Amino acid sequence: MKTRQAVTEALADTALELFDTAGFDKVTVADIVAAAGISQRSFFRYFSNKEDVVFGDRIPTAEEVRDELRRHLGGSPAWDALRATFQAAAHQMDADSGRWKRATRVICHTPGLRARYLEKHLAWTEAVVPEIASRIDPDRPDAELKAQTMLNTALGCFDVAIMRWADSGTDQSLAALVDEVFGFVQIPHT
Known part of the structure; x- marks a missing residue:
């Protein structure tokens, strides 16, 4: 059974x-x-x-993303920690790539599902921005703005990587593609 x-x-x-x-x-x-x-x-x-x-339980909760980020923030600059956080998610997706590629294509090509996915991004932002801002310098007046910019840039990098991975016939792992896309962006270490 x-x-x-x-x-x-x-x-x-x-x-x-x-x-x-x-x-x-x-x-x-x-x-x-x-x-x-x-x-x-x-x-x-x-x-x-x-x-x-x-969606099922495929998409991580805001708390799961925040906890993963915290694991990487210890000795790393915020951008590097974000990169490592999204690479960890990519490794999980690579482990079940057929199902994830199919789900990603469906989400990205269906406006209503894409909107629901973007709602997840908003929840992640609320949970993660304070973590990043506190590592930048909580006394700086622009710390939250800088943290929001970093996180939204990271989310954009991740989205570009997963869409390319899901839509192309590439054998490249998502983790490698995430690393490549994040490498295109130069963020000063803070």
Whole structure:
């Protein structure tokens, strides 16, 4: 007998394949359950809606991002810590690259899902900016502005890397691509 996690993953894989092939908005729950060979009632035991199939628990919470950043802030400048934080996320995504590439393509090519993903960025910003600002110099009047600029630049770098990784046929790991993209940006050490 399959565990709940295995069924959830199999159902998500079926749905993501349909979304990636036909487009998120064109695929219905009825299409998903027909392809998976389950009832709609069973679908709703695992997911509350189609969006949850894409996001599930894939996207880290603001607290998880903040905690990962804290692990890297100890002896590193803020920009280097941000780079290491996003590389850690990239390594996790590389470990399950097929599923992540498909989910990323679906998110990036569906405006409503992209908006939901950007809401996550806003939550990350609220959690992470104070951490960065406190490392810059909390007494500087521009510390928060500098921290916001750094974080939004890092988020932009990460987005460029994941979109390129998901949409291209490259065998390059996401972690390597994140490192490359972050390397294009020169941030003075603070």
